[in-house]
Amino acid sequence: MTRLTFPAYLDHIRSESARLEAVLAACDPEARVPACPDWSADDLLWHHSEVQWFWSEVVRRRPGGPPDDELRRGRADTHAGLVEQHAESSASLVDALSRADPAEAAWTWAPEQTVGFTYRRQAHESLIHRLDAEQAAGVASPLDPALAADGVAELLEVMYGGEAPGWGRIEPGVQHVRLDLTDTGHALWTQPCTFLGTHPESGKVYDGPHVLLVADPGTEPDAVVSGTAADLDAWLWKRRERDAVTVEGDPAAFAALLAAVGPPLD
Template sequence: MHETLEFPDLLRLLDERSAAFSAAVTSAPDLDVRVPTCPEWTLADLVRHLGEGRYAWAATVAAGPATAKSTPEGVPAAPEEPEALLAWLAGGTRRLRDALREAGPDRGCWTWWGASQSPATSGAVARHQLQQVAVHTYDAQITAGAPQPLPVDVALDGVEEFLTTCCATTSAWPHEPATVDYHATEGRSWRLRLSAAGARVDRVPATDTAADASARGTAGDLVLALYGRIPVDALELDGDRRLFDLLVAWEPE
């Protein structure tokens, strides 16, 4: 893979998206409102979810190579009062940023994506955590009634990060071999190859041989569709559309 965001850019954008998330939460009328894209959660639940992840990943990165996710120590319980809750979240973001900066991009650490194409490193954690806060910022913005497009650089990296981390696997594809292309209108394309050997991702020219199915849209819309925030049908689909349903239903071992 190439043209991915550099580690300093990941840290900078992690701060930027975290600030955008907090601004969206602050603009909402209250934190008890339900999140349309995560209907089982209130906005307060979303803040707690993001904060708990920040503290846990900070501890995991700081622990270095390990066989299990680390449990954060000395973390205060998430407060109920909105301003205090956002301050608690900011503390988790600082811990994560400091742990990542101290570790650098190449230090090993525990991750849940072992059989994917993403490495078990602090740099890969930074990349995935940027996408987590970017998508949850969209969740918070739509809850507040003012959704914004994902920044293009974040979204372009996000399509590739999702495919290589969440889709790539060595578990056998339980259907006929197939190829699925994702085309960003900003000029970048990826091919997901599905077979008995698993799922692997490559960059491909947009003019390459047609895949069995393809989805086209802005990078931001591709990310939102991959994370289930908008329906796949919101994209421009071609070929065997049934493959997208099979991908959603697939649960690799």
């Protein structure tokens, strides 16, 4: 219900990446990134450059796996060099995606194994890191409401939630929290729950909070979180404070949602 067209995602990758690059090119290279305080502005520039290079290689190698580590470039040792590397990575990702059918099979770390996953994921990656760049530089520009609305949904159904893999299971919760996006009109229903399982390769045991994006259950929500699409997206990504959104209803239901979306994401 929030998805954009693939050409729209590609346009956002172009525009958000260009804005990020322009802001960081003019920023103090040592400025701190508030949401990732261990990063300098140059670290953010390199991170986004590396992410875009990685996914451009994934798309080019479809349907094979990710590129080998030895193919990675070394990090430029000057600010100007990092800006140049970022421009190359962004152009490479846009070129690779524009030449691929979103429906084609391609490796991802998620259940969805298509080029289309990369279209969507990288549009949101670029949006959030553009916001990081502006916060590091002390400037601001608006987030596109339609992209931010889809960002809320993508975070809930991909980054923090989603169906269980074959080696795990989900114990459904009994509460529902609705997210009302006041400027776009979307109402996204979530069901905090618990994910359990043991990863077959790493042996890591999972037993903790999870969240599902669900259809309207036909009942009143236990809690409602409301705000603009931009405020909700940025708040869920830990880029805005709690007072950016309004919370009503059962505090326990809201706390269950918070537990599911609590771990930080870079």
